[in-house]
Amino acid sequence: MSEKKIFSRPKTLKDAPFHFCPGCHHGIAHRMVAEAIDKYSLREKTIGVASVGCSVFLYDYFDVDVIEAPHGRAAAVATGVKRARKDKIVFSYQGDGDLASIGIAETVHTANRGENITIIFINNTVYGMTGGQLAPTTLLGQKTTTSPYGRDFMQDGYPIRMTEILATLEGTAFAARVAFTTPKNINMAKKAIEKAFQFQKEEMGFTFVEILSACPTNWGLNSIDSMKRVEEEMIPYFPLGIFKERKAADVL
Amino acid sequence: MARIEINQSLCKGCALCTLLCPEELIKIGNQINENGYFYAVFTENGSCKGCALCAKICPDVAIEVWK
Incomplete structure (x- = not known):
């Protein structure tokens, strides 16, 4: 009986080891984006936009052209790329400090204009690369280096739910929130990311996928406990699911 | 009958698999x-059984599955 390889590294992912910490979910998100690009054979015509944060080394791992954007402006840069080269598939890959804090204006207006791009948003409730500061998505009571007594809503407000905000805008074609905690959630995440790229291919409008991710280093937990934290603390506040999905008939 | 191959040099020992x-x-x-x-x-x-769950969760894409 001959053996068949049923799972291997996607072609779009270069053969380079990730720089991410052990247990970080960035690697899983990278693989799923690469698999979605492979599925629709988009590798030759995809342009990625890297943001500032742990996701900045996108160009080291993806075998596609990547532009580096200033902090928070990945959605604006992606808009420019897409308007100049309409035949290309453009995606940006941003963290929560980048997209939900400094870049929230660019992101909301890009969605509102219905730019035909895909944004992959990694929400790990903390600024990862800069040393674990409070992000807009930090949960109430969560201790970070700039909120040592836990996040207090009187001082810092409540965590932002980006997917719900963007789902209310007319220009958004697809908005979903996914996580990698259980086999069911992993399959759901894979489908959502593939659908985002499919919608862009069909020119349906702005597509957005939020991924709840673990950050073991800045949470001060090991990889297994951080995965449990995503399941037990993040998912109750950031519910999973597809919040908006435009039908082809709506476009016509 | 299935088997997996773990790339030792890519693995960071996060134990999610x-x-x-x-x-x-x-x-x-x-x-x-x-x-x-x-x-x-x-x-x-x-x-x-070759369910490939270990490979799907691996953050470093270090696992290949054969069936």
């Missing part, structure tokens, strides 16, 4: 790789 394997065939070993991580090792006893 040990959590998801339904047959508990993956364990963190007691050897370290060139980066100083205790890497995961696969016990081949014929009960691997």
